[in-house]
Each structure stands twice: as C-alpha cells, then as structure tokens.
Amino acid sequence: MEFTRKGACTLACTLLIFISACKDELTHNTLQRALLVNKQNLQHITLAEQYAYLDNHLSTLANGILGVTDDRTFRTQLYRELEKRFDGDYNTLLTTLNEKIPGLYKQLAASPYTNADAFNVSLEAFTGIPDSSGEVNLYPQLYIPNYTELKAKGLLNSNPTIVWYNGDENRTWQDGLRLNSLGKPETVRVDEDYTHNNEVWVVSLSESYHGGDIVYLPQEPEPSPAAERIACLQLPYCSASNQAWEHGKMRNFRLNCDYDNIFSGSNDVADNSYCTFPRRINPFNGSRVDPQWIGNSDHRLLKKANPGYCYADFNKMFFEEWRTAGTNPPNHQGRRGNLLFFVFFEFDNWPARLKAKDVVYTQYGIRADGSWGMLETVLTIMYRSSQSELASGVMDSTDGCDGKVCDNQRHPCGYRVQNNCFEVQFSTE
Numbered sequence: 456m457e458f459t460r461k462g463a464c465t466l467a468c469t470l471l472i473f474i475s476a477c478k479d480e481l482t483h484n485t486l487q488r489a490l491l492v493n494k495q496n497l498q499h500i501t502l503a504e505q506y507a508y509l510d511n512h513l514s515t516l517a518n519g520i521l522g523v524t525d526d527r528t529f530r531t532q533l534y535r536e537l538e539k540r541f542d543g544d545y546n547t548l549l550t551t552l553n554e555k556i557p558g559l560y561k562q563l564a565a566s567p568y569t570n571a572d573a574f575n576v577s578l579e580a581f582t583g584i585p586d587s588s589g590e591v592n593l594y595p596q597l598y599i600p601n602y603t604e605l606k607a608k609g610l611l612n613s614n615p616t617i618v619w620y621n622g623d624e625n626r627t628w629q630d631g632l633r634l635n636s637l638g639k640p641e642t643v644r645v646d647e648d649y650t651h652n653n654e655v656w657v658v659s660l661s662e663s664y665h666g667g668d669i670v671y672l673p674q675e676p677e678p679s680p681a682a683e684r685i686a687c688l689q690l691p692y693c694s695a696s697n698q699a700w701e702h703g704k705m706r707n708f709r710l711n712c713d714y715d716n717i718f719s720g721s722n723d724v725a726d727n728s729y730c731t732f733p734r735r736i737n738p739f740n741g742s743r744v745d746p747q748w749i750g751n752s753d754h755r756l757l758k759k760a761n762p763g764y765c766y767a768d769f770n771k772m773f774f775e776e777w778r779t780a781g782t783n784p785p786n787h788q789g790r791r792g793n794l795l796f797f798v799f800f801e802f803d804n805w806p807a808r809l810k811a812k813d814v815v816y817t818q819y820g821i822r823a824d825g826s827w828g829m830l831e832t833v834l835t836i837m838y839r840s841s842q843s844e845l846a847s848g849v850m851d852s853t854d855g856c857d858g859k860v861c862d863n864q865r866h867p868c869g870y871r872v873q874n875n876c877f878e879v880q881f882s883t884e
Contacts, residue, residue, distance in 0.1 A: 490576050490579065490580060493508060494580075494583065494584060494585065495585065497584055497585060497806075498585050498586065498587070502806055502808075505805075505806035506621045506622070506623050506806065508580075509581075509621035509622065509660070509806075510619065510621050511577075512577040512580035512581070513577075513595070513619035513620070513621060513658050513659070513660075514619050515569055515570075515573050515574055515577040516549070516563075516574065516577055516578070516595055516619070516658050517617045517618070517619040517632070517658040518566060518568040518569035518574075518617075518632070519563035519564060519566045519568070519569045519574045520563060520566075520597070520617055520656065520658060521566060521568045521569075521617050521632055521634070521640065522562075522563065522565070522566025522567060522568055522569070523562060523563065523566070524614065524615050524617070524633075524634060524656075525614075525634070526562075528556060529552075529556060529559070530612060532552060532555050532556055533547065533552065533597065534611065534612075536551055536552060536555065537597075537599060537602060539671055540672070540674065541664075541669055541670075541671050541672065542661070542663040542664065542672065542756075542759060543663075543672055543675070543721065543758065543759035544598065544663075544720040544721050544759050545598060545599050545602035545603075545720070546596045546597060546598035546599075546661065546720060547596060547597055548594055548595070548596050548661060548664060548669070549578075549594075549595045549596065549597065550594065551669065552597070560575075560578065568632075568640060578595075581593035581594065581595065581660060584805060586805055586809075587809060588809055588837070588839075591804075591805045592665060592666050593660040593661070593804055593805065594660065594661045594664050594665075594666070595658060595659070595660060595661075596658075596659060596660065596661045596664075597656055597657070597658060598656075598657040598659060598718075598720055599611075599654065599655065599656060599657070600647075600650040600655055600657065600717050600718070600720070601650050601651055604651060605654055608652070610652065610653070610654055611654055612654075613653075613654045614633055614634060614654075615633065615653075615654040615655065615656045616631040616632065616633040616643050616645055616649075616653055616654070616655050616656070617631055617632045617633065617655075617656050617658065618630070618631040618632075618645050618655060618656070618657050618658070618718065619657070619658040619659065620657050620658070620659040620718035620719070621659075622659070622660065622719075622803060622804050622806070622807065624714070624715065624716055624719070624803070624841050626716065626718065627646060627647070627716055627717075628644060628645060628646040629644075629645050629646075629718065630642050630643070630644060630645070631643045631644075631645040631655065646717070647716075647717040650717055657718050659718065659719070660804050662719070662720075662723045662756075662802055662803065662804050663723060663756045663759070663802075686765075687707050687708065687709040687765035687766075687767065687878055687880075688707065688871055688873060688878055688880045689706075689707070689880065702772060702774070702883065703772075703773045703774040703795065703850065703881055703882075703883050704770055704771065704772055704773055704881065704882055704883070705757070705769055705770075705771050705772075705773040705879060705880075705881055706768070706769060706770060706880045706881060706882050707765060707766060707767045707768060707769050707879070707880055708724070708758075708760075708765075708766050708769060708877070708878060708879035708880070709763070709764065709765045709766065709877070709878050709879075710722055710724060710760045710761075710762050710763075710764075710801075710845075710876065710877055711762060711763065711875065711876050711877065711878070712762060712875070712876035712877075713762040714801040714841070714842050715801070720759065721759035721760055721761055722759070722760045722761070722762065722801050723756055723759060723760075723801060723802040723803075724756075724757045724758050724759075724760045724799065724800075724801060724802075724845070725756045725757055725799070725800055725801070725802040725838075726757060726773075726797055726798065726799050726800070727797070727798050727800075727836050727837065727838050728773070728774060728795060728796065728797040728798075729795070729796045729797075729834060729836065730774060730794070730795050730796075731794050731796065731832075731834065756802060757771065758771075773797075773881060774795055794816055794832065794849055794850070794851060795849065795850040795851075796814045796816070796834045796836060796847075796848075796849050797814070797836075797847060797848060797849075797850070798812050798814065798836045798838050798844050798846075798847040799844060799845040799846045799847070799872075799877060799879070800838045800839075800840045800842070800844045800845055801840055801841075801842055801845060802838075802839060802840060803839060803840050803841045803842075804839075805839070807839050807840060807841045808839070809837050809838070809839050810837065810838055810839070810840060810843075810844075811835050811836070811837055812835070812836050812837075812838065812844050812847050813833050813834070813835050813836075814833070814834050814835075814836055814847050814848065814849060815831055815832070815833050815849075816831070816832040816833075816849040816851075817829050817830065817831050817832075818830055818832075845874075845876060845877035846872040846874060846877050846879065848870075848872065850870050850881065870882075
C-alpha cells in the first residue's frame with residue numbers, strides 16, 4: 456500500500472509537471488501567434504501605434520534587465536563591452552552580452568520583474584518587420600548616456616535607472632525604473648539633466664548595426680572642446696597629380712545641429728549615393744529620357760557625430776572606382792558614370808519614414824526637339840530619417856576640370872557643402 460501511495464504521488468507530480476509544461480508551451484505559442492499578427496499589421500497602423508509596439512517590447516526587455524542591475528558579472532561585462540565602442544558610441548548589443556555571458560537570456564527571462572514567455576517573445580519582436588522597402592531587422596542594445604562624464608565623477612557602478620527608448624525624437628524625458636533600498640522597483644523621471652549625475656541604462660535599438668558580423672571600429676580619441684574652434688573647411692585640394700584620379704574622398708565635416716536626444720546617443724551621419732550618366736549621354740538606351748543608373752544605392756553610416764566638432768582629416772572613401780572599367784556594374788568607355796548624386800542625412804530606425812529627395816543636375820545641351828537649352832537630370836533618392844536631409848547635390852567628374860579649380864562648382868576636386876547644419880569637403884585622388 457505504501458508503494459502504491461508513493462507511485463500515485465509520483466504519477467500525480469509527473470502529471471502536474473506535464474500539465475504545467477503544456478500550459479507554458481500553450482502560453483508561449485499564443486504569444487508567438489499574437490506577435491506574428493501584430494507584425495503583419497504594422498504597415499497598416501499609425502506612427503503612434505508603431506511607437507507603442509516598440510514601447511511594449513522594449514519595456515519587457517528593460518524589466519528583465521532590471522533583475523541584473525546588481526549582478527557583478529553582468530556589470531563588469533557591460534562596462535567592458537561599452538568601452539569597446541563598437542560603432543563609436545558607448546553602447547553594446549544584447550546579443551553580444553549574451554555571447555559573453557552564457558545563459559544571460561535565461562537569466563533575464565527569469566527576472567522577478569518580467570514574464571519569461573513575454574521576454575522571450577519580445578526578443579523576436581524586432582526582426583522581420585514589414586516595411587515599404589522590404590523587411591527591416593532591428594537589434595536591441597544597452598546604452599549609457601554621458602558615460603565618460605559619469606566615470607570621471609565616480610558615479611558608475613551605482614544603482615542604475617533603467618529606461619527604454621523607442622526612437623521617438625520628440626521624447627525629451629522618460630519614466631525610468633530603479634530598485635529602492637528595499638529592493639522594490641520605483642519610478643523615476645529621467646531627462647537630460649538627470650543623466651549627468653545618475654547612471655542610466657537605456658534599452659533601445661541600434662541605429663548602426665543591421666545584422667552580420669560585428670566589425671569593431673578603430674578606437675578614435677573623442678574630440679576635445681578645442682576642436683570646436685577649428686575652421687573645418689580648408690582650401691580646395693587640387694594638384695596636377697589629380698589628372699588620373701579614381702576615387703573621391705570625404706576629407707572633413709562638421710555637424711552643426713543636434714538631431715538626436717539624450718536617449719539616442721550621438722548623431723548617425725549617413726549617405727545614399729549613386730553614380731550615373733546624365734540623360735544626354737545614355738550609352739545603354741538612347742531612346743530613354745531618364746538618366747542611366749549605374750549599380751545600386753551605396754548607403755553607409757559614415758560617423759557617429761557630436762554637434763559642433765570639426766572632424767578634420769576624416770579622409771574616408773566616399774566613392775570608389777569612379778573611373779574603373781568593368782562589366783559589373785555596367786560602364787561606358789571604362790567609366791561608371793561621370794555624375795555622382797548624393798544625399799547626406801541623419802539616419803533613424805524604423806518607424807521613421809522613408810523620404811524622397813529629388814536631386815537635380817542641369818546642363819546646356821540639345822533637347823529632344825533638336826533645340827538647344829537647359830537639360831535636367833533628376834534622380835529621386837530615398838533615405839530614412841525623422842528630419843529633412845543634411846545636404847544633397849551632384850559631383851561632376853568631367854575631364855576638363857582635372858588638376859585645377861574649375862568654374863564648375865560640382866567638381867569634387869574642390870567640392871564643398873556648407874549650410875546651417877552641415878558642412879563637408881571632398882577631394883579626389
């Protein structure tokens with residue numbers, strides 16, 4: 456009889472565990488189905504509703520992270536990864552932390568301040584988002600505003616406040632969570648002033664990582680305040696050796712406006728550029744009146760930039776193999792096209808909308824009716840930003856301008872842009 460009681464008890468416990476496991480799986484599957492439906496509807500809801508979707512899932516991750524704010528292993532690894540500044544800012548991807556700390560996601564999901572199933576589903580909420588440009592993949596990160604300032608003041612390794620940021624740049628403050636002396640979560644209002652004297656961990660989405668291997672940028676010294684006083688644009692870089700140049704370089708630039716708020720980190724200066732022929736020289740289809748596009752859009756995140764600093768001697772390749780022959784992409788007489796159309800912008804993640812910018816090149820030539828007059832080559836360039844573009848224009852690689860300063864200001868030998876918010880200078884080599 457005793458054996459039977461024990462056997463029955465064991466069977467009952469096994470059944471309870473099985474039922475509990477089935478219930479957990481059912482809950483997880485229900486949340487997964489709801490997530491899939493929500494993703495499918497994202498293209499059809501308002502911008503405010505899309506921000507609410509991000510808020511919901513980022514807050515779930517934040518509540519999981521709240522459970523490890525006093526974990527020494529987590530803190531040590533977090534600071535170590537932040538100081539690598541993999542994209543030029545003091546942030547690190549959650550996937551990177553999970554690789555460095557085995558079992559981290561399980562630990563975060565087990566936080567007493569979140570729901571395990573909801574946490575695991577929220578980890579999947581940012582990939583495969585349908586968008587007008589195709590599916591968008593976003594990646595959660597942790598970012599600490601004013602990291603170097605807090606470190607110098609000895610305010611790191613304290614009791615951090617956790618906030619989540621959905622990318623809405625109109626947001627200047629956010630309710631954050633931190634643990635009080637009793638170990639209970641309390642709400643704190645976090646704004647820019649708060650971040651100068653308190654350690655804040657921002658759970659947000661990386662604006663510079665879009666998948667693939669992480670490439671750590673070479674460590675650059677942070678600009679000193681003295682850099683603000685440097686005249687950024689120098690004399691045009693032109694010489695006789697420019698006769699046979701093949702590359703265009705971005706020599707120096709300065710961002711004069713601050714587009715991102717305290718929860719975003721540094722501004723993300725990016726460009727979309729195309730190399731093409733004007734419509735009057737269309738080597739592939741003479742009957743077309745639009746320009747011949749050569750290759751695909753070349754989008755690059757150029758730099759995490761702080762406003763006011765002159766990034767002198769930047770010397771980053773802007774467009775390569777401008778004159779190199781080849782069949783892919785197609786070219787004409789050994790060239791990819793003599794015109795380079797570009798748009799510079801401050802990049803923002805989805806749900807920031809794709810914007811269209813018409814970039815126009817005008818020249819004197821023969822019209823379709825045989826008369827002479829001004830001809831326009833217009834390219835519509837798409838870019839994703841909450842703001843208008845920083846600058847746009849066309850650089851002309853016409854042979855007659857090589858090696859000297861030309862009347863044609865489009866020539867990259869001395870090409871420069873200067874407006875209220877952005878200044879940049881290019882040269883060729």
